[in-house]
Structures are given as C-alpha cells and as structure tokens.
Amino acid sequence: MKLLWTLILLGLTSAAPTKQIIQNTIGVTEYGDYIVNVTIGTPKQQFFVQLDIQNNGLFIQDKSCSGYFCSNHTFDSSKSSTYRFVFQNTSRSNNYTIGQDIVNLGLSPNLLPIPNTIFEQDATFYYGLTDGLLGLGLQNLGGLGLIGNNLPILVNAYNQGVVDQPIFTIYLRKNIQNGDVGVITYGGVDSTNCGSVIAYQPLANYENYIIEFSGISYGSYANSSTYTTIVDSTYDGIVGPPSVIESMAKIAGATPNQIQGQKGDYQIECDKKLPSFTFTIGGKQYTVDSNQQIGAKTVIRYMCVWRFYKNVEDGFWIFGGPFAQSYCNIYDPGNKRVGFALPKGQ
Ligand SMILES: *[C@@H]1O[C@H](CO)[C@@H](O)[C@H](O)[C@H]1NC(C)=O
Ligand SMILES: *[C@@H]1O[C@H](CO)[C@@H](O)[C@H](O)[C@H]1NC(C)=O
Ligand SMILES: *[C@@H]1O[C@H](CO)[C@@H](O)[C@H](O)[C@H]1NC(C)=O
Ligand SMILES: *[C@@H]1O[C@H](CO)[C@@H](O)[C@H](O)[C@H]1NC(C)=O
Ligand SMILES: *[C@@H]1O[C@H](CO)[C@@H](O)[C@H](O)[C@H]1NC(C)=O
Numbered sequence: 001m002k003l004l005w006t007l008i009l010l011g012l013t014s015a016a017p018t019k020q021i022i023q024n025t026i027g028v029t030e031y032g033d034y035i036v037n038v039t040i041g042t043p044k045q046q047f048f049v050q051l052d053i054q055n056n057g058l059f060i061q062d063k064s065c066s067g068y069f070c071s072n073h074t075f076d077s078s079k080s081s082t083y084r085f086v087f088q089n090t091s092r093s094n095n096y097t098i099g100q101d102i103v104n105l106g107l108s109p110n111l112l113p114i115p116n117t118i119f120e121q122d123a124t125f126y127y128g129l130t131d132g133l134l135g136l137g138l139q140n141l142g143g144l145g146l147i148g149n150n151l152p153i154l155v156n157a158y159n160q161g162v163v164d165q166p167i168f169t170i171y172l173r174k175n176i177q178n179g180d181v182g183v184i185t186y187g188g189v190d191s192t193n194c195g196s197v198i199a200y201q202p203l204a205n206y207e208n209y210i211i212e213f214s215g216i217s218y219g220s221y222a223n224s225s226t227y228t229t230i231v232d233s234t235y236d237g238i239v240g241p242p243s244v245i246e247s248m249a250k251i252a253g254a255t256p257n258q259i260q261g262q263k264g265d266y267q268i269e270c271d272k273k274l275p276s277f278t279f280t281i282g283g284k285q286y287t288v289d290s291n292q293q294i295g296a297k298t299v300i301r302y303m304c305v306w307r308f309y310k311n312v313e314d315g316f317w318i319f320g321g322p323f324a325q326s327y328c329n330i331y332d333p334g335n336k337r338v339g340f341a342l343p344k345g346q
Contacts, residue, residue: 020112020162020163020187021163021164021185021186021187021188022105022106022110022111022112022185022186022187023106023110023183023184023185023186023190023192024036024037024105024106024107024110024183024184024186025180025181025182025183026051026170026172026180026181026182026183026184027048027179027180027181028176028179028181029050029128029129029130030129031128031129032236032263032296033050033051033128033129033130034050034051034181034182034234035048035049035050035051035130036048036049036051036105036106036134036184037049037106037107038058038103038104038105038106038134039103039104039107039111040060040075040080040101040102040103040104040119041075041077041079041080041081041082041083041101041102042080042081042082042101042102043079043080044104045073045075045076045079045080046073046107047060047073047075047130047131047132048073048130048131049127049130049131049132049133049134050127050128050130050132050133050134050234051134051136051170051184051234052133052134052135052136052137052234053135053136053137053208053209053230053231053232053233053234053235053331054135054137054208054230054232054234054235055133055135055137056135056136056137056138056139056150056152057118057119057120057135057150057153058103058117058119058120058132058133058134058135058153059119059120059122059125059127059132059133059135060074060075060119060120060121060122060131060132061073061074061075061121061122061123061125061127061131061132062074062075062077062096062097062121062122062123063075063076063077064095064121064123065122065123065124066123069126071127071129071130071131071132072131073131074131075121077097077099077101077121080101082101082102083099083100083101084099084100084101085097085099086098086099086100086118093124094124095123095124096120096121096122096123096124096125097120097121098118098119098120098121099118099119099120099121100116100117100118100119101117101119102114102115102116102117103117103119103153105134105153105186106186112157112162112163112186112187113162114153114156114157114160114162115160115162116156116160117153117156118150134153136152136153136154136168136331137152137208137209138152138206138207138208138209138333139151139152139155139206152166152333154166154167154168154186154187154333155333155334157186157187158334162187163186163187163188164187164188165187165188165332165334166187166332166333166334167187167188167189167330167331167332167333167334168184168185168186168187168330168331169184169185169188169189169190169194169328169329169330169331170182170183170184170185170233170234170324170328170329170331171183171184171185171190171193171194171328171343172233172324172325173325174289174291174292174325174343189330189339189341190328190330192344193328193343193344194328194330194341194342194343194344195328195341195342195343195344195346196341197330197339197340197341198284198286198327198339198340198341198342199281199282199284199339199340200330200332200335200337200338200339201281201282201337201338201339201340202336202337203336203337203338204228206336208230209230209231209232209331209338210228210229210230210231210316211228211229211231211281211338212226212227212228212229212281213226213227213228213229213279213280213281213317214226214227214279214280215279215280216244216277216278216279217277217278217279218248218251218252218275218276218277218278219251219252219275220251221247221248221250221251223244223247227240227241227317228316228317229316229317229318229319230316230317230318230319231319231323231329231331231338232318232319232320232324233320233324233329234320235318235320235321235324236263236295236307236320236321237264237295237307237308237309237318237320237321237322238277238288238307238308238309238317238318238319238320238321238322238323239308239309239310239311239316239317239318239320240308240309240310240311240317241310241311241315241317242310242311245265245308245309245310245311246310248277248308249266249306249308251275252266252268252272252274252275252293252306252308253268253269253272254266254267254268254306254308255267255268257298257305258300259298259299259300263295263296263298263305264295264298264305264306264307264309265306265308265309265310266305266306266308267298267300267303267304267305267306268294268303268304268305268306269302269303269304270294270297270302270303270304272294273290274290274293274294275290276288276289276290277290277293277322281340286323286326286327286340287326288322288323288326289322289325289326292307292321292322292325292326293306293307293308293322294306294307295307295321307321307322327340327341327342327343328340328341328342328343
C-alpha cells in the first residue's frame with residue numbers, strides 16, 4: 001500500500017505542466033546548409049544533421065556506408081541497447097534500413113529526448129558535409145525513402161507527452177557570428193529571441209508549410225496577384241515566378257549571373273541600396289529588410305548574390321533566407337498554421 005502511494009505521488013509530480021522547451025544553436029556548413037546536433041540511441045551517438053523544412057523524417061548515415069562520400073560519424077545500431085530494427089530495403093540503388101530508437105534533439109543539457117522515433121539509416125546517400133538530415137516538414141510529403149509518411153518528429157514527441165505543443169520556432173540572425181546562424185526552439189514559441197506573434201496564417205494545404213499571400217511591392221514595382229508560398233527558413237533565398245523576379249531585378253539593378261555553376265540567378269553590387277520587399281499575409285504587411293537581400297560575394301570582385309531566384313515554372317514561391325532573417329517563423333503542425341514574429345530588439 002505504501003509503495004502504491006509513492007507511485008501515485010510520483011505520478012502526480014511528474015504530471016506537473018513543466019514540459020520542455022529546448023533551444024539549440026543552428027550552425028552552417030561550407031555549402032551553406034543549416035545544421036543542428038542530434039543524438040541517437042543508448043548510449044548516445046552524436047551527429048550533426050542538415051535541417052530541412054521540405055522533407056519529413058530523420059535520415060542518418062549508416063555504419064555500413066563505404067565510399068568516399070560517407071560522413072565521419074555513422075550510426076552503429078549494434079551499439080545501442082534501445083535500438084529496434086523495423087525494415088530493410090536491400091535494392092542495389094536504394095539500400096536502406098528503417099530503425100527505431102530514442103532520438104534526442106540537441107545535446108545535453110539542452111536536450112529533448114523522443115522515445116520510439118522511426119528513422120532511416122542510409123548506406124548510399126550523400127549528405128554533403130553532414131551526417132544526415134532532420135526533416136521537420138509535414139507528414140504527407142513522401143520524403144526520401146519510406147519514412148516521409150510517418151508522423152513528423154515533434155508530433156510524435158507531442159503524442160508521447162514529451163512536449164506541450166508540437167511547435168518549433170526558427171530564429172535566424174541578421175549577421176552570422178562564427179558559424180552561429182540562429183536558434184531553433186523545439187516544443188514552443190521562442191520567447192527569448194522573438195517578440196510577440198504578429199499573426200498565424202492557416203496552411204493553404206497540408207502537404208507542406210504552404211500559405212497564401214498577396215499584394216507584393218518592390219520600389220516602383222507592384223503586383224496585386226494572390227500567390228502561394230512555402231515558408232522555409234532552411235532555404236537560402238526567396239524564389240518567385242520568373243516574370244515577377246525579372247521585373248524586380250530591373251528595379252534592383254541586378255544583372256544575370258554570368259558564371260556557370262555559381263549560386264544565384266542574379267548578381268548585384270555588394271553595397272547597393274535596395275528597396276524593401278513588402279507583401280501582405282492575411283491582411284498584415286510584412287517587410288523584408290533590404291540589407292538581407294544581398295548574399296555572399298560572387299567570384300567577380302565587388303559583386304554579390306542577389307537572393308531572389310527564379311522558379312523553374314510559375315509555381316510556388318519559397319520564402320527563405322531574407323524573409324526568415326527578417327521574421328521568426330513559428331511552425332505549428334497541430335493547428336495547421338505558421339506564425340511570424342519580429343526578432344527582439346526591433
Ligand atoms: C554540436 O556539438 C558540438 C560539440 O559536440 C559543438 O562543438 C558544435 O558547436 C555543435 N553544433 C551546433 C550547431 O550546435
Ligand atoms: C570529415 O572530417 C574531416 C576532418 O575533420 C573533414 O575535412 C571532412 O570534411 C569531413 N567529411 C565529412 C563528409 O563530414
Ligand atoms: C526498395 O527501394 C526501391 C528503390 O527505391 C523501390 O523501388 C522498392 O519498391 C523498395 N522496396 C520496398 C519493399 O519498399
Ligand atoms: C545492403 O546493405 C547491407 C548492409 O546494411 C549489405 O549487407 C548488403 O550487401 C547491401 N545490399 C546491396 C544489394 O548492396
Ligand atoms: C503579376 O503576377 C502574375 C502572376 O505571377 C503575372 O502573371 C503578371 O505578369 C504579373 N504582373 C506584372 C505587372 O508583373
């Protein structure tokens with residue numbers, strides 16, 4: 001009887017509403033990909049993985065990887081006591097294993113442990129300069145391999161009571177300091193770096209973080225069409241319809257990129273004064289800071305990348321880079337919406 005009471009009391013104590021909100025630094029690779037630390041298994045094996053809003057699921061380089069492209073840290077399932085094998089596809093072109101284990105977003109002491117997380121172990125996939133990929137996109141994206149149809153990792157965390165809300169917030173600094181690009185907050189709104197939420201916008205469909213917006217203006221250029229855009233903090237620039245981007249390039253004085261393989265469709269003088277890019281989401285005006293529109297130096301001296309890119313087709317816009325540095329993005333899959341806030345101090 002005494003034991004039972006102890007258990008009940010413990011149960012009550014742990015049910016207190018103090019679930020975790022975890023903040024981690026976002027880093028960057030030489031290729032410009034955003035990275036975060038995660039660990040998998042018991043004991044923990046540590047990896048840095050590329051953050052990606054347009055994929056769903058955790059993908060990690062497996063120990064069986066052999067070849068020049070394999071990353072320096074690979075996952076060894078035989079060394080984890082909590083690992084469970086789920087499935088293996090042994091096709092030559094796409095040899096991967098699906099496993100399940102405890103995945104920790106972040107590193108101790110800023111760590112969010114999520115039990116029963118399904119992930120993909122890849123032997124043949126190339127992850128650039130990282131050990132894998134953390135897709136924080138939505139469920140029916142398909143994703144790479146099999147696991148895109150699984151619950152998003154934070155929804156899985158929420159269902160197991162690990163977080164109060166399946167929300168994550170991405171705050172990106174306007175100036176990168178020593179490879180420190182920004183902060184990701186798992187499990188809630190980032191009230192450390194972001195002001196109060198300006199508004200949430202419902203998703204236009206549930207395949208991705210896609211919303212409607214309207215009424216763009218850029219200097220003397222204006223277009224009152226209604227558009228859809230993917231809100232993707234992990235994407236480097238702003239992508240739009242060719243006709244619109246071409247008109248905006250004329251206003252900016254950006255010139256087509258001459259060099260094959262160089263990033264960006266356009267280049268611009270690095271110290272050029274540009275108009276701000278303004279548009280309307282859900283009746284509210286948002287402005288992309290002109291300083292954020294100019295990217296890294298190109299191979300031509302004095303020229304920089306203009307961070308507006310042309311969509312291949314007249315399809316979606318993508319709001320990344322300059323937009324994500326002007327506003328904190330709050331991804332809320334449970335309520336099918338995405339929210340925006342100004343970084344603090346503005
Ligand atoms: C990842 O963890 C290592 C320590 O193991 C640390 O040096 C590095 O800065 C971390 N990266 C990020 C992006 O937090
Ligand atoms: C592996 O580590 C070396 C030395 O630290 C580094 O130069 C290389 O880029 C790394 N490779 C990958 C794929 O992470
Ligand atoms: C294994 O992967 C191949 C290549 O992607 C795919 O065609 C096949 O359907 C997969 N097999 C299973 C059982 O999922
Ligand atoms: C697939 O990978 C496993 C190791 O994970 C390896 O034993 C097997 O030979 C591979 N199969 C093919 C067809 O490459
Ligand atoms: C406004 O945008 C629409 C849709 O992208 C495009 O068809 C049209 O040409 C644009 N109008 C101007 C004046 O650029």
